[in-house]
Amino acid sequence: MKIAVCMKQVPDSETKIVIKEGGKWIDDTGVNYIINPYDEFAIEEALRIQEKAGGEVIAVSLGPDRSINAIRTALAMGVHSGIHIKTSTMYIGLSAAKLLAEALKPLNADLILFGKQAIDDDNMQIGPMVAELLNLPAVTVVSKLTITHTGGTAEREIEGGKEIIEFSLPAVVTAQKGLNEPRYPSLKGMMMAKSKPITSLTPAEIVSGITIIGIEYPPKRQAGKIFTTGADAVPDVVRLLREEAKAV
């Protein structure tokens, strides 16, 4: 089975977000970049499927030079080879999906895995967009997955319950937290990763259809009325919720 896993390098979730002066994104000086956590579930799932079904797992990452580190980590986890789609800037939206689809198409993978969203832009678009561009079925936000050589069953969460989905291969799946427990790269894995092949692609840059015209911090919430009298404060709080906050 040929499995492709797409991964994005994103700032660590602990990063203190500092807006770039006069810019349209964050200031990434000193930011620690990691593999998007949801993509780690995708990588782990790919490896588990490959360990059972045989075949190979290919890591694909779209981004500037530093994105190659995401691929190296995936290789250290056990992925067999990587493709780095090198771009001078960060792409989001349909243009990112187009660049990924172009690189994925010749692979003719049986299964393409993504994390459900990138924790920087929180867009949740790329997996299903790529599926559409490659004319593949997609199952998104998957918390449980079973794959055979011809198809699969997945569970995905919806409001008030879950859907049990059946699908045929080839297909795209996007991973939700809890799909699996991603492994840590072993020391042996890190050594072996050095000799695994990474192909570098430099596609022509395309114009993004999304324009970021501004960036700001969210409004700061202030502390309100804090009572230190324990249960005695309850009647006051309930009254305030009704009369002042009109919340109940």
Added chain:
Amino acid sequence: MSSNVAFFIEIRDGLIRNCSYEAVTAARTIAGELGGTPVGIALGNGFSDSLSAFGEYGIPEIITVDRPELTLYAPELYTAAFVHCVKRIAPAVIIMTATAMGKDLAPRAAARLNIELISDSISYKMNNGKIEAIKPIFAGKARITVTSQSSIQFVTMRPKAVSPAKSTAVSCQVLASDFDPASIAVRVRTKEVIKTGSGKADLTEADVIVSGGRGLQEPKNFGILEQLAETINAVVGASRAVVDAGWRPHSDQVGQTGKTVSPNLYIAIGISGAIQHLAGMSSSKCIVAVNKDPEASIFKIADYGIVGDLFAIVPKLNEEFKKLLASS
């Protein structure tokens, strides 16, 4: 060039979901600014008779695909049906709510229409016919204002970002589209839907949430939160700590790696207020916190806080809310 605004009416179990009234409100407002007509798109099975309610939202027309093949959500059928209806309406703008269905359908439809998608927007303003949408990034630690340069501006709104508002009533015409689902090869289908939980609203759509953390000490103590939730018609949420400990399911988790919620009232019980939790609930309209630690971070953002023993406070809250609601 059209200035129509298409909006998505989400149907599940043959019923119109509340998020549809958020989408219609945004669509009608935008259509008003553009001088165009808001037109609904409804997909599913067995719902067409219940659409007249949209007349009260100022909607003159809804295009439907009401077919047995669409009983359960099927990405390929819904995408094809949705795009078919969009082409018929030829809108300048498409609005959908970013529910589980919306988040699956919108990207596919956008890619098929070769247009960008602005997803999970929390607010917007119009500027010369262009939507400037604000959306959170980095789990809400920042927000960007974005515009789409595509031929159709497609925006999904975060659930509860728009308050449904009726308008001058008009007569709403329901038109069945000629889209034929049988013409589409289906490679992914919903085999079944398993309902979990108490049948209450999903956290992302709840008006009132009572959330519990490690301060509750034991899983069974969530019982006191469930009682309070019952009294004030709330949905029970949980912090990551108690989900990781196996006390509550992941679907109850509020926070950066769980759900982002924006209820009118969020009551955090025994939750310290880690940044990752705040990321999920800081856009709640009103926040109440109960914690025995006066230094707990949650008190920095709570509108009302009570420092003390939650095991005494929560039952008292239940009692006082009961009194309040009985006297109203």
